[in-house]
Amino acid sequence: MSDFPAQADVLIIGAGAAGLMCAAVAGKRGRSVLVLDHANKVGKKILMSGGGRCNFTNLYTAPDNFYSENPHFCKSALARYTQWDFIALVEKHGIPYHEKTLGQLFCDNKSRDIVDLLLAECREAKAQIRTRCEIQRIEPLEGEGEGEGEGERKGFEVHTSLGKVVCESLVIACGGLSIPTMGATGFGYDVARQFGHHIIPTRAALVPFTLNKRALKRQADLPGTSLAVTASCGEGSFHEQMLFTHKGLSGPAVLQISSHWREGESVVFDLAPGMDLCNWLSEQKAQKPESHLHTALAELWSRKLVQFFLQLNGLESKPLKQYHESALREVAEKLQTWTLTPEGTEGYRTAEVTLGGVDTNEISSRSMESQKQPGLYFIGEVLDVTGWLGGFNFQWAWASAHAAGAEV
Numbered sequence: 071m072s073d074f075p076a077q078a079d080v081l082i083i084g085a086g087a088a089g090l091m092c093a094a095v096a097g098k099r100g101r102s103v104l105v106l107d108h109a110n111k112v113g114k115k116i117l118m119s120g121g122g123r124c125n126f127t128n129l130y131t132a133p134d135n136f137y138s139e140n141p142h143f144c145k146s147a148l149a150r151y152t153q154w155d156f157i158a159l160v161e162k163h164g165i166p167y168h169e170k171t172l173g174q175l176f177c178d179n180k181s182r183d184i185v186d187l188l189l190a191e192c193r194e195a196k197a198q199i200r201t202r203c204e205i206q207r208i209e210p211l212e213g214e215g216e217g218e219g220e221g222e223r224k225g226f227e228v229h230t231s232l233g234k235v236v237c238e239s240l241v242i243a244c245g246g247l248s249i250p251t252m253g254a255t256g257f258g259y260d261v262a263r264q265f266g267h268h269i270i271p272t273r274a275a276l277v278p279f280t281l282n283k284r285a286l287k288r289q290a291d292l293p294g295t296s297l298a299v300t301a302s303c304g305e306g307s308f309h310e311q312m313l314f315t316h317k318g319l320s321g322p323a324v325l326q327i328s329s330h331w332r333e334g335e336s337v338v339f340d341l342a343p344g345m346d347l348c349n350w351l352s353e354q355k356a357q358k359p360e361s362h363l364h365t366a367l368a369e370l371w372s373r374k375l376v377q378f379f380l381q382l383n384g385l386e387s388k389p390l391k392q393y394h395e396s397a398l399r400e401v402a403e404k405l406q407t408w409t410l411t412p413e414g415t416e417g418y419r420t421a422e423v424t425l426g427g428v429d430t431n432e433i434s435s436r437s438m439e440s441q442k443q444p445g446l447y448f449i450g451e452v453l454d455v456t457g458w459l460g461g462f463n464f465q466w467a468w469a470s471a472h473a474a475g476a477e478v
């Protein structure tokens with residue numbers, strides 16, 4: 071006889087960050103919980119996150135670190151399950167961690183520690199988990215039709231490759247579209263549409279830029295080279311590292327600004343962020359008038375980069391004394407407003423997250439329950455809530471999962 075449960079109080083589809091967290095919270099309330107995932111193992115994105123060390127939260131998490139058509143939506147869940155709550159859980163499990171930069175907390179050892187934490191919490195909550203399970207069909211169950219409750223929804227019947235499950239609450243925790251090879255699908259959006267939800271158009275975010283052939287040829291010597299920049303586009307501006315790649319540009323500054331960028335738009339890079347470069351060049355001229363421009367700039371960047379930036383901007387390198395103040399101002403301006411139009415992005419193949427998703431105007435911000443279908447919940451990345459780079463996306467997964475887990 072199959073050990074596949076035919077009934078559960080709570081059925082969660084997706085055994086990623088949000089699904090496992092929700093299972094633990096709901097199970098500890100005494101609800102019987104079943105988690106199903108089509109992948110061969112749970113938490114694949116957690117395992118590959120943060121370069122294998124999982125940037126599991128950010129000390130400075132605040133609603134401003136998230137993009138959504140409905141920016142107020144995330145506030146309630148983030149306030150009720152904070153970064154400090156997740157840090158306390160990490161400490162309870164004795165997982166060593168450190169702050170890398172900008173409040174980003176990483177495991178000292180491996181991302182596996184976070185998956186093990188979630189699995190231990192699920193075990194304690196007696197939540198059952200099944201992988202390699204394809205979800206075939208979801209049917210809402212009607213009420214008995216007696217008196218007032220006539221037509222009231224009474225849970226769901228979910229048909230899967232492992233069998234049929236009847237549940238009271240159904241939680242969709244399928245994540246977004248990024249990295250299909252890790253098991254990402256648009257299934258969560260399909261379920262949302264099935265129940266009449268609107269989907270905010272999705273796009274790859276936290277993703278490297280690609281450049282055209284000409285630009286790539288110009289930077290052929292630079293892949294692997296990085297420098298601190300401020301990258302700006304639209305209302306976004308990020309001061310972090312930028313990395314030259316064989317396909318274009320990457321690094322935290324580029325990943326961050328990609329969430330603001332739209333096809334055809336330009337991105338402006340300040341290559342000497344936080345500096346008054348014009349003033350600095352004037353000082354260099356006063357102190358070392360015989361020194362060439364490229365020698366002076368080599369105090370800021372590697373010689374390879376200096377050569378690239380000078381060539382790119384059609385600037386010749388002469389002794390500093392030969393530059394009038396206006397010429398130095400022009401050099402500084404060119405280097406502090408390097409404007410570039412990416413050809414595109416690497417797309418969902420390498421994107422860390424998906425912008426857009428299930429419209430949160432149709433979801434309860436307290437419980438994550440659908441306002442269109444009682445008993446149906448959406449949590450994590452499938453919703454139109456997308457964090458900046460730096461641990462914010464996991465914090466959203468934990469917080470939204472906790473909000474739903476307390477209600478399902």
Ligand code: FDA
Binds near residue numbers: 087088109451452460
């Ligand atoms: P998640 O993607 O974790 O889980 C969804 C689950 O649903 C998966 O297990 C999938 O197999 C399953 N599923 C999908 N379709 C299904 C179907 N049809 N049937 C059954 N199951 C299905 N964030 C951060 O805060 N810090 C970081 O360090 C990183 N690093 C990082 C690196 C890389 C390479 C990526 C791709 C992403 C990150 N992120 C990150 C983002 C973070 O991983 C992401 O936001 C969360 O994992 C989202 O959690 P969810 O539970 O919503 O989805």
